Amino acid sequence: MLAGALAPTLEPAGSPNGMNDLVYLERMYQAGAAAYFDALAIHTSAGTVLHTGDWKIDPTPIIGVPTDERRLRELGDSGVLALIGDSTNAVREGRSPSELEVAKTITELVKAAKGRVAVTTFASNVARLRAVADAAKASGREVVVVGKNTTAEIWDAATWASYLAEQEEAFSGLSEEVLPGL
Numbered sequence: 001m002l003a004g005a006l007a008p009t010l011e012p013a014g015s016p017n018g019m020n021d022l023v024y025l026e027r028m029y030q031a032g033a034a035a036y037f038d039a040l041a042i043h044t045s046a047g048t049v050l051h052t053g054d055w056k057i058d059p060t061p062i063i064g065v066p067t068d069e070r071r072l073r074e075l076g077d078s079g080v081l082a083l084i085g086d087s088t089n090a091v092r093e094g095r096s097p098s099e100l101e102v103a104k105t106i107t108e109l110v111k112a113a114k115g116r117v118a119v120t121t122f123a124s125n126v127a128r129l130r131a132v133a134d135a136a137k138a139s140g141r142e143v144v145v146v147g148k149n150t151t152a153e154i155w156d157a158a159t160w161a162s163y164l165a166e167q168e169e170a171f172s173g174l175s176e177e178v179l180p181g182l
Contacts, residue, residue: 030067031058031099032087041075050075052085054124060100062127063163088122103131110135123147126158133167143167 026041032054039052050072057067089096097105110117110132121128129145136143145155158164 028068028071029065030055031061031064032056039072041080047079047081048075050080050083050085052083052087055085055087055090056096056099058096058098060098062099062103062130064127099127099131102128103134106131107135107138110141111139117141123154126154126163129155129158130164130167133164137167137169 023043023045026043028039028041030039030052039050039055042049042051055067057069059066106119119132121132133143135141155164
């Protein structure tokens, strides 16, 4: 389900997943660079393993829903054998700003800029692509997406899934179409 929050689900032991020691899987909401990077709590007879993939504790994500901090605390309080996760700058001290704050800053910078503006981001960061498109739209500019992964997979998929539907008018096209030879 792409359009809307995914509900936490449980998979009972004995299901055809080939994992005999698995008691159940629990899926939880978490914010991330792309929408719906849910975390998995893998509950086994030996204990619980938490797998997060990419994550960000963001109270105001642009896409998706906030991380279920309450459930993460409950799991931590009950004991987790291992946390398997990946998040850019997770080991840096402090707190990253919310994507909503980042988007506001991008809009201010783009509006104030003279001439062309270049923005770089991870290709998978759909929330940041949306923030850049919103900034372009708010300042009467256009977006030209450059980069094989960004254009071929991420932008097209995000647009198809309606994560960037309202931003399409700010989109000029792919770099190959608008900026030949780039």
